[in-house]
Amino acid sequence: MAGPRDTVVIAQSTHVLPLEFNRRYPVLKRGQGVWVEDASGKRYLDAMSGGSMAATLGHGRKDIVAAARAQAEKLSYVHNERLTNPAQEQLARELVDLAPKGFTRVRFVTGGAEANEMAIQIARRYHVDRGEEKRWQIISPAQAYHGPTMATLALTGRPGLKRPFEVYMSNHLHIPPSTWRFDPTGEEALKALDRALEAAGPATVSAYFCEPISAAALPSYSPPKRFWEGLAERRARHGFLICFDEIVTGIGRTGHWFAAESLPIVPDIIATAKGLGAGYTAIGAVLIREHVYDAIAKGSRKFTLGHTWDGAPLSCAVGLAVVAALKKEGLIERVRERGPRLRDELAAALKDVPFVHEVRGHGYLLGIEYVDPRDRRSFLPPELRTAGRVDDVAFENELITYSTMPTRDGFAGDQSLFAPPFTSTDAELAEMVARYATTLKQVARELESKLEARPV
Ligand SMILES: Cc1ncc(COP(=O)(O)O)c(C=O)c1O
Incomplete structure (x- = not known):
């Protein structure tokens, strides 16, 4: 061995x-x-x-290690279900400041798939709390990767990734990517989106879920402008939410704090992870816009599902040190x-x-x-x-x-x-x-x- x-x-x-x-x-x-x-x-x-x-x-990076050490010596861990801590509070404030305008609340998790799952749950909570119980289905590009858990695997349309676990998965709907090969203008993807909305029944659709700029699934690919404009029109018409998987693109990878800043569309929910811990800790975050928060605030007023390490002082202190280093340098x-x-x-x-x-x-x-x-x-x-x-x-x-x-x-x-x-x-x-x-x-x-x- x-x-x-x-x-x-x-x-x-x-x-x-x-x-x-x-x-x-x-x-x-x-x-x-x-x-x-x-x-x-x-x-x-x-x-x-x-x-x-x-x-x-x-x-x-000695500065990040020093920040982790200082926090661990002060208070490494408390669970955020009934308690909070200054590092979590401050990192949430920082992210709200750095996010596109209108994002006002942050939920911390410990990785990318968890952030995406949390985004799925928040979108569903939003609709249920507004009295739209029927909305659950998600539409997403087929050529995607959103994580290895059952809920995030269900978001991809790639049989090669799902097999043999698809028996555990919800049947979401997928559209082909509008790449040069299939659809250079984005029009075919919009037609496919319309067909998916029709097949699901638009009043059952909870969210459109995608990476704004793809990472491993289609390296550095983003659909044409026309697609984003058409997606925004359909959101306005049909009332689903748009969730961006910024697990890779968030926290600077594309030259913006969030890739959403560089596109002609504002999502309702952003999930991010990798760059927030920069490889020094396991941390992810879900950011939501005020109207999503409002629906839950006026509805059930709770969203208690979470993980043991969400918002822990140690992880958030590392997140703060990472953000500080990105800004300072x-x-x-x-x-x-x-x-x-x-x-x-x-x-x-x-x-x-x-x-x-x-x-x-x-x-x-x-x-x-x-x-x-x-x-x-x-x-x-x-x-x-x-x-x-x-x-x-x-x-x-x-x-x-x-x-x-x-x-x-x-x-x-x-x-x-x-x-x-x-x-x-x-x-x-x-x-x-x-x-x-x-x-x-x-x-x-x-x-x-x-x-x-x-x-x-
Ligand atoms: C775009 C994207 N979403 C989600 C994930 C899943 O993140 P994690 O591995 O932290 O669960 C990844 C991981 O590579 C990813 O690239």
Whole structure:
């Protein structure tokens, strides 16, 4: 079994239940800034903010650790069901100040899926408290990921993710993504939304649930403006709520405190998580607009469901230190200003890689979409696992990346994310771009020979 000197763990050598049984898990022991180090002392550039996009401030931040320590020494934990604490109160005030206008209340949770589940429950509570008991159904884009719990898995329309747990899930409705491949104008998505509203019966729809700018599901993709305008019209007509999953995009990732600020629509509920703890604690938050609060205040006047660690002093103190660091160092402005150039630099470095279709970018949330280089349009054959190969080759090149292959679900093909910590220097960003380019050129050469023998 794995011991303290092992550099790689495999399924047969660990008591940890692995996520993928055929995968080799490198053991990482320390991190500093945008670098992480494995058990053999080899260093990797972390182009994925800890792998999940959470570590927005990089690794080894002494100020955040000091804030956590100070809070733990004072009061680490009390449950927020019957008690509150200054850190929770102050972090709620901060988030209300930073959120788009009109958001006035915050509910803390301990992660992304919990925040999304809480958003689903708050939306339902809102309708029930207004006397609209029939509203429960949710409409969401099919090509999405909102978490691994039963309620959040039910929000995606991807059979590949849900199987075999769909027996436990509510039947929500889904619309295809309005990407260049299916619907470049957004009109088809609006027609699909109308069909879904009709199928459900508009008076039974509780919410439209989506990421404003997608992360892993469709890296850095956001529907065309026309879609958002049409969605706002339909909300006004039919009375459902709009919930934004800002688990990844919230707290600066796209160069705004919340991605909602950059779109022509204001949601009713925002769920956020990763960047709030920046990889130093498990924390999430649900922000609601005043009219949602009002409905509950005039209705049942309670929403007691919650988790043990919601709003705990320790987590909220870390959240406060993260927000303070982002403000003090002007990091969100840096992401907003630097992000477009980073996208251009990555696109230029990848311009001759034949299977790269597009490089998208919003702040430091960048996405690379791959296609079959022979017709520059079709998905790559899924059995070649090209995006998986990108991550393996990147790791050999001492770069941490994250790619996905949802091809079998039918809405998107092989794709990679590039989401560096906000604290990355220009030299570090340049090195990440260079290693990405080296990696993709190497994978392109391998791909060419694999594709030669196959029909298009
Ligand atoms: C967009 C999005 N929503 C929700 C989640 C779930 O968050 P968590 O893993 O913290 O439960 C994730 C996690 O990757 C995510 O990317």
